[in-house]
């Protein structure tokens with residue numbers, strides 16, 4: 574299988590991985606031949622790229638990080654919680670005083686933590702991509718995954734990992750108290766509107782800190798995820814170590830998902846491009862420790878991605894090297910002249926340090 578941007582997909586291409594909705598149900602199953610109508614529908618649901626069958630790379634297997642059932646369970650809790658708060662904002666006290674609500678969250682996030690700790694490979698973000706209608710729901714789930722992986726990578730205790738994963742899932746719950754006119758405004762927010770939007774951090778904190786089953790530090794993730802290392806964030810303009818480590822970690826997970834998410838109005842960045850943005854803010858906006866931990870956690874070049882090397886040849890990423898995220902293994906399919914090779918060969922960039930990836934996208 575290989576990764577193809579949706580703009581380049583054509584009717585007749587065969588889907589190599591199922592596409593799920595944000596509820597975890599199958600939208601289009603693996604093996605299905607795509608039609609023009611399906612492609613239009615997938616585009617409208619914020620899908621940026623698809624894994625399609627390709628006989629030159631059909632031996633590549635891409636593992637999902639989180640199982641279908643756990644994802645479905647987590648997404649349904651996010652839906653229920655966020656919708657309940659959004660529909661009757663005055664009644665959030667009621668929802669948050671229900672002990673089973675906190676217990677369910679603990680349970681599903683414990684499953685997420687277990688599955689993540691069992692996976693050996695670097696995280697392949699695009700393998701888990703789903704079609705979504707509501708950005709906040711998908712974003713909450715993704716931030717939960719990234720922040721949990723970061724917590725594990727940086728040596729947090731089991732208790733802390735669970736606190737962070739719950740914090741990641743609920744970090745933006747305060748947005749459900751922001752009026753729709755601002756929350757769903759398609760264009761840029763005015764200065765006044767942005768001031769209202771900023772309140773979501775405090776709203777979230779106020780809601781979560783009152784729930785006995787939600788750890789207080791998870792509430793602080795909501796409170797501090799927009800603080801920045803140099804004091805330029807909000808709501809309290811905290812600086813450096815004044816920000817709790819969980820808040821600093823959450824900032825990195827939050828921004829990374831915002832940059833890589835595909836939205837109707839802009840294409841999401843590739844993981845390595847988003848990492849460049851985070852590096853440029855490392856030690857200024859973000860704590861360097863967590864930027865580096867993220868780099869070592871995710872697959873910078875997802876399996877199946879087409880790349881061109883500095884020598885002029887092109888191919889497809891077929892494996893990642895743990896510990897050397899920017900130097901994956903490439904199957905070379907096209908020579909320097911742009912001719913398909915009769916006999917493709919493999920090039921491990923961790924062994925060929927003079928070669929660089931100079932371009933990626935729909936090349937082969």
Ligand SMILES: [Fe+2]
Nearest residue numbers: 744745798799
């Ligand atoms: Fe936020």
